[in-house]
Amino acid sequence: MRSERWDLAVEARDLDSFITAVKFRLGHTDYTHTELDAGTPATRFATRGNDFRLEASHAPVGAFRGMVGLQVESSDFSALGDEAFVPSTETDMRALFLFEETHVGDLKLTFGGRIERVKVVSGGGGPDDANAPGTPRFDPSQERRFTARSAALGAVYPLSEVFSVASQLAHTERAPTFYELFADGPHAATGNYELGNARLDKESSNSIDLQLRARSGEHSGSVGVFYSRFRNFIALAGSGVNRREDGLIDPAGDLPEFVYQAVPAKFSGVEAQAHLLLCRCAGELHLDLQADYVRA
Secondary structure (H helix, E strand, O other): OEEEEEEEEEEEOOOOOOEEEEEEEEEEEEEEEEEEEOOEEEEEEEEEEEEEEEEEEEEEEOOEEEEEEEEEEEEEEEEEEOOOOOOOEEEEEEEEEEEEEEEEOOEEEEEEEEEEEEEEEEOOEEEEEOOEEEEEEEOOOEEEEEEEEEEEEEEEEEOOOOEEEEEEEEEEEEOOOHHHHHOEEEEOOOOEEEEOOOOOOOEEEEEEEEEEEEEEOOEEEEEEEEEEEEEEEEEEEEEEEEEOOOOOEOOOOOEEEEEEEEEEEEEEEEEEEEEEEEEOOOOOEEEEEEEEEEEO
C-alpha cells in the first residue's frame, strides 16, 4: 500500500470589510494498494483526487451573522485485476453552502443550507461476464448526474447558566456513490458478490433531534435523542442468489449475491458525549467520552 496526501490551509481573520474572515483549504490524495493471491499481485486499486474548500464569514446583516462557502471535489478510481468489482470511474462534486444565526431574546436560531451537483462517470467494460461469455461484465460507459439539496433549522435556549436545550430539523439529500451505482463483482473484503444499480436516485431523509447540554467552566457534555425517516435509503441487501468467484450463478456457489437498492427506512437513537478537564498538571489533562445507540 502507498498513500500520499498533501494539504494547504490558509486563514485570515479580523478583516476590515464586509467579509470579516476567510478560510481556504486545498488537498491532494494519491492512494494505491495491491492485493496478493498466494504472494502474486492479483488486483490493484488506485484513487487520485483533489478537494478544495473556501469559507467566508460576513459582517452582521440586520440581525443575522454567518458564513458562505464553496466546496469542490474530484476523484478518479480504478481497479485492475481478478477481484475488480467496480469499473474505473470519475466523480466530480461542486457545492455551495451557507450558515446563518440570529437571536430572539435568549433564543438562538440557526439555519444552514447546501446545494451540490454531482457527476459520476463509469468507464464500463471489464472482464467477460461468466454468465454471458463475450460480453463485458460492466455495463457500457455511462454518466449519471445528481442535484442534492439539504437544509437545517436549529434552536438553542438556555435554561440556566449551566443547562440549555437544543433542537434541529433537517432535510438531507445524498447522491449515490460510484460503487452503489456500478459495482458488479466479488468483493473479497465482505465475502459477497455485490451488484450496483445504475438507476438509483439520490437518497433523501428528514430528521429531528433534541439535546440537553451542560457547561460548567472547562467541563461540558450533552445527551440527546434523534429520529430520521428515509424515503429511499440506499441499502445493500441479499437477493437469495449464490455465485461462484468467477461470477457464474450457481446455487452451490460460496458467494451470496447482495444488491444495492433504495428502500424506506427509519433510524432512531440516543447520543451522549462529555468533555472533562481532569487536572492542570504540567499542562492540561482532558478526558473525552462518547457513546451512542442506534436502532434502524
